[in-house]
Amino acid sequence: MIDHPTAGRPHRRALLQRTPSRLVPLALAAAIAATAASARAQQAPTPETRAAGLVARMTLEEKAAQLGNDAPAIPRLKIPRYNWWNEGLHGVARAGYATVFPQAVGMAATWDEALMHDVGDVIATEFRAKYLATRSPDGGTDWYRGLTVWSPNINIFRDPRWGRGQETYGEDPYLTSRIAVNFIHGLQGDDPATFKTIATAKHFAVHSGPESNRHREDVHPSPHDLEDTYLPAFRATVTEGKVASVMCAYNAVDGVPACASDDLLEQHLRRAWGFKGFVVSDCGAAANIYRDDSLHYTKTPEQAVAAAFTAGMDLICGDYRNNMTTEAGPIVNAVRQGQLKEAVVDRALVRLFAGRIRLGLLDTEPPRAYAAIKPDDNDTPAHRAVALKAAQEAMVLLKNDGLLPLKTAPKTIAVIGPNADSEDALVGNYNGQPSHPVTVLAGIRARFPDAKVLYAPGTGLVGPAEPPVPDANLCVDAACRTTGLKAEHFAGPALAGNAQDGVERNARAAWQDGGHNASARWTGYLKAPRTGDYGLRYLSNAGYRIWIDGKLVVDAWDVTDSPSIAAGKATLQAGRTYPIRIEAVQRGARGDQKLVWSTPVDGGREAVDLARRADLVVFVAGLSANLEGEELKLQVPGFLGGDRTSLDLPAPQERLLERVVGAGKPTVLVLMSGSALAVNWADKHVPAIVQAWYPGGEGGHAVAGLIAGDYSPAGRLPVTFYRSLDGLPPFGDYRMDGRTYRYFKGPVLYPFGHGLSYTTFRYGTPALAASSIAAGNPVDVTVDVANTGKRDSDEVVQLYVGKPGDTAHPTLAAFRRVHLKAGDRTRVTLALDARALSQVDAAGARMVVPGPYTVYLGGGQPGHAQTVKAVLAVTGAPFALPK
The missing domain is CATH 3.40.50.1700 (Glycoside hydrolase family 3 C-terminal domain)
Incomplete structure (x- = not known):
């Protein structure tokens, strides 16, 4: 367990009660001093007031430049450069060595809320450590070295075909919300005045593939599916998680780009849910608003930025991969042309700078709550121990x-x-x-x-298998008198300028902390050990290309931050040497880049x-x-x-x-x-x-x-393992009917919530705090759980509710992961509030409907695992809940 800043601190009143009488005057003096400090703090300007003062002193051009992810310094205002783009999905990403936790879907498989808080806390510590180790003298930051974390991804993994589903917490809105809220609390810290880091709930909203169409997708969810599936986790991260940032999605919803949607950004996010933070676009999403090959919602960039900022977007992330930039020109033009009010620009900037102030990024000293963090508090044995615990808890038998x-x-x-x-x-x-x-x-x-x-x-x-090309098969000269390759390393990504050269044993690069603007070229000869067809590629997360005998056999030069398995083919004869050239770009995403091949x-x-x-x-x-x-x-x-x-x-x-x-x-x-x-x-x-x-x-x-x-093992599936694609709707269909455990009607291979153990558990008869409640009231459910086997183990107690007239199967409404020694038992109490008992009608209205409810408890879904049940009567008139 990771120590938190407030962990173990007794309440001040309890401390005074335990204080010996001779020390009471000292305790009172301390209390008076604390009260005085609190009074001074109340007189200090709020982050919003400080931010407004800075914004008021900026020129329009300076303001516009601050609205892109790579915000330049303004020296005259003592504002350092800040790059908002930082990734922390399951550890500090793309910034060299870090503690790497299970991928997000694996962390969801732990079904462990407390662990998710600890994981978020460790990641936040490592972000702080990297910031301290890499910031410039004035406090400025580079890409992936800041404190605004673009995570978690809480989109619903509605279809197993989606390649980015691994980044999510699975297919269930409730499980997603519980994992996300605790992860956000860990990332943002426990200090009420300052943020450890700022978390970002993404991608808002209704986003889950296909990848090939993501810049053009216009999604039309039914009112039921929008409220029932796509929005609940976002609502929870705002209302419970108090997330300080939200990322709007690439796609459009009902014809309006998500980053220009007043319905999403203003009506739902800010008015209905009370969101107080800032909204950043997905990278390139702002350009999607106007581009001909994307949503083409507006005709010009000026119209696009006016629509987005007016709707409530506050920051543009440009996508260098697709030439979707964050140039300030359209913002300046839109203001001067009267399409965008400068007050709207100021509103966005105040939100952004208030966030930076709460992070301590504009102060010379770090926030007091996190002052103990040091630059070397990264990738430590203690942090790796948390990663091991997470990996163990994620395993599903x-x-x-x-x-x-x-x-x-x-x-x-x-x-x-x-x-x-x-x-x-x-x-x-x-x-x-x-x-x-x-x-x-x-x-x-x-x-x-x-x-x-x-x-x-x-x-x-x-x-075929692709082992690394052995050193012995690479030669500096055609006669293979000297093994190795001639190497040239360049400071920029274009293989240009002065090169550091020499002879290296192989085309390997350990570029963990080398930044994002480097490249290399290796030349020499390849000796074939046997005759036949070979495949060659460079194991990399960035661009590369390979020539054999003067022929370009693989060209993946336009690969950026994602890996490629593009391989070139060549037919080689045993004993012959062939000229080889490898060129590669460094993006800092992986630490072990190397030449691999398949052999006959x-x-x-x-x-x-x-x-x-x-x-x-x-x-x-x-x-x-x-x-x-x-x-x-x-x-x-x-x-x-x-x-x-x-x-x-x-x-x-x-x-x-x-x-x-x-x-x-x-x-x-x-x-x-x-x-x-x-x-x-x-x-x-x-x-x-x-x-x-x-x-x-x-x-x-x-x-x-x-x-x-x-x-x-005690991990549980956060997604359904289907037998095949048969019975699933088309991938591009965003209707939930026929998807996930709640609406799929056929047999499955392994159900949502499934996971075996090395021991056995027995559930007692559940007890309801009241067998009958009025619609809108909460109720507690208690059940005894016994470990009846011979092994100590965790168990995930899952509670599902079957609701009268609901089109969904019994739905997950509560859970808790508990540890039981062999032969031990425990009593677990789970709370059901009105939202847990509610359902959504065809018009999108959420309400608790009177009638009989069946509450199931066990180690998995009813119908797939042994469960016990109780019947709850809900009486009175239907109880409506706010969106």
């Missing part, structure tokens, strides 16, 4: 025929599969770089030091041979952010542009899995992915299946510990 936990330590373990030794499979997207990444292979070796651990990837994710070898044969020799097989399969992610330039079978066109395990992995299982040895299938996989064959033939998500830097330890039985 999907199937277990008794193989796990292992009864005895195996003498020989075969670790097989494309994700077995993959760092990409640890981190997902929007990630930092773990300094001590523990892959599943490394975790198995560490946990079973006396076992003989054999390893073969056997296959790549969607093609049957990797599957080696993997099967190892399986036959082993006592236990751990097959590590799944996906990576190279396949599912944000707007990827990718088209391979099963995937398109970052989204998925199939839920199946990619065919090369499926074929290898079947061959390996055919070897007849006990096999554990570990799935690493950010979304559901339809592993129907494995469910019938593999004795144990673990969903590990993208588990973060400590993920390998968590997987190995689960297999060994060091802890009992």
